[in-house]
Amino acid sequence: MTTESTTGLHPEPQGTDLAAKLNWLRAGVLGANDGIVSVAAVVVGVAGVTTNNGPILAAGMAALVGGAISMALGEYVSVSSQRDSQRHLIAKERQELQEQPAEEFAELVGLYQRKGLSRSLATQVAEELTAKDALRAHLDIELGIDPDEIVSPWHAAIASAISFLCGAVLPMVAILLLPEAIRVPITFAVVLLALAVTGAVGAWIGGGSRTRASVRVILGGALALATTFALGSLLGTTGIA
Numbered sequence: 001m002t003t004e005s006t007t008g009l010h011p012e013p014q015g016t017d018l019a020a021k022l023n024w025l026r027a028g029v030l031g032a033n034d035g036i037v038s039v040a041a042v043v044v045g046v047a048g049v050t051t052n053n054g055p056i057l058a059a060g061m062a063a064l065v066g067g068a069i070s071m072a073l074g075e076y077v078s079v080s081s082q083r084d085s086q087r088h089l090i091a092k093e094r095q096e097l098q099e100q101p102a103e104e105f106a107e108l109v110g111l112y113q114r115k116g117l118s119r120s121l122a123t124q125v126a127e128e129l130t131a132k133d134a135l136r137a138h139l140d141i142e143l144g145i146d147p148d149e150i151v152s153p154w155h156a157a158i159a160s161a162i163s164f165l166c167g168a169v170l171p172m173v174a175i176l177l178l179p180e181a182i183r184v185p186i187t188f189a190v191v192l193l194a195l196a197v198t199g200a201v202g203a204w205i206g207g208g209s210r211t212r213a214s215v216r217v218i219l220g221g222a223l224a225l226a227t228t229f230a231l232g233s234l235l236g237t238t239g240i241a
Helices: 003-007 015-047 053-099 101-114 119-143 153-177 183-206 210-238
Strands: none
Touching: 015 053, 015 153, 015 183, 015 210, 053 101, 053 119, 053 153, 101 119, 153 183, 183 210
16 A cells, blocks of 8 residues: 555655746746737727727737747747757766766765765665666756656747737737727726736746735736827827828
């Protein structure tokens, strides 16, 4: 009978696995936040120029599609670089283990001693881990890399694009479905409320203050919306646009 079945406890995610999941979740929240702000700023700005739904829809769709592609491309390039770096480090460590196993073993013992183990215990741990999987042991203690968790640029790109689209849909729906007389102020309110939620969620993931995080994103979003609406209104009243 396993420990889990006798105690009724469930294993908790540990180490890099938990960190990776939190990073993915944080990236999703930030992507949604970007989608909300960028598309809302565009549609509110155009609404300051014209009350016709056609130009607002066209500009909003352009911002939505272009923003999602830009987010996905940026995430793909960034994560590809990270993956290439991880692969290079893994290959380098594998080569070092093949060419100088004694030196690498001594290094492993020394690293465990720095963690607080006695030399005898550090040697025992290094021996057992080396016998099981020397490469994994070195990658873990030296570089904090799990060879089974190499990041995928395609997964990152798709997740980024989807989170951006999810955020971008909100201001699009609000500005297009609401009556002309109230759609701008209601869109402002809806967008700022959504930003407060994303700010609080991001702070919860990072362990920070939800109130401060929400206030920061609300102020930033309000500034973006007010600026683009004022600019659109100015262009509309002067006849430039």
